[in-house]
Amino acid sequence: MQNSENIFGVRAILEAIQAKTTIDKVYIQKDSSSDLMKTLVNTLNRERISYSQVPLEKLNKLTPGNHQGAVATIAPIDFLSLETLVEKALETTSNPLFLILDQISDARNFGAIIRTASCTGVHGIIIGKSGAAPVNGDTVKTSAGAVFNVPIAKVDHIKDAIFYLQSSDFQVVAATEKTNALVYDVDFTKPSAIIMGSEDRGINPSVLKIVDATAKLPMHGTIESLNVSVACGAFLYEAIRQRLA
Template structure:
């Protein structure tokens, strides 16, 4: 899986971060210690970079180079500023449609969602700096290249994006089973942003408290939920249906 978007080695990672490279995620070997390693950890935390502590075997699979317990992934895309993007969409005269992903962890789900979002006219996707799936080769492949066609923003916390959307006149709708309303009961014809939760936990309860509306998919079978990328597709195409009617 080694590619040109990887940096390996402690000092190389430090220099890349200090140089302003768009680091999407850093894999650190569990139990590693030392002054230089502590410096890197502090730098990662100060810059709110996604971090994962993994066994050395995982790092060895990522690269066959002398990684010194550190492999950093450079994002293949440039991330957009949320406020600038929202303002641009509002000024364009389009009816805004944004997608907020609350710590989605699977890169293939992420890529599939990006592909569907591009096909349904989503104006931008918002992800959290920490805890979510990285934009890597698997994301690009699963998105069929759509990752290069749709703006993606990173924020410190999804709740920051919720509040900014609301202050900009954009209704925030949570896709969650914790409601009696289905997506067919909610209007998507006005400016809106849809929040999709993580595969295992769904949407953070603190975020659910501040959204403008909640909606769920009607489930007629015995399995209680759909894959998040499939559910996202159903929501986005209901937006399309309503806006084309």
């Protein structure tokens, strides 16, 4: 069965996948081991659809109906391929600016980032198929509807996306505290992609090894880090300041 945001029931989810419905994430009841559930898990793995095993209480909150141990959230947007995202951006400008989000999992943070990306003219956002926040009602509300205006690409692996962008003459800049360079030291006047890391772990160390530059924001006081959406805004507005100069 289905409502405006969710599909619930194992068979209904399998049918939706077969019908190529844009599913953002699937929540599966922990310790569920029926043959039909195993079929669903195998299908999700094959189609590289993100899923989490959650307690029964979580599923009950997602839907009032008979969920049969599985609920899928429907994305209100269609995701692009990375190749299409880059191609469309280059059709409008020779100097695109992208955001790469490395496992940012909070829907409200994601929405706030999308809103700022829209305000700063970002040409697209790149997220991973696994570990990323769902595009749900909270995302739409926090983005103030910007989620419908900023193109978003889902990729199998963030590292492969970085290699692709680098081969297309983009510089990839990681926002990280593990550097001495400040954001003001980076030249954002060229085609660029800025990576923001997850709320708790930051950017994956293996990703940091392959970027073109790292940069941080100057911090004063006793608190050592900013909320990721706030930090993202600071990086984007520095990029825009340079491009307006």
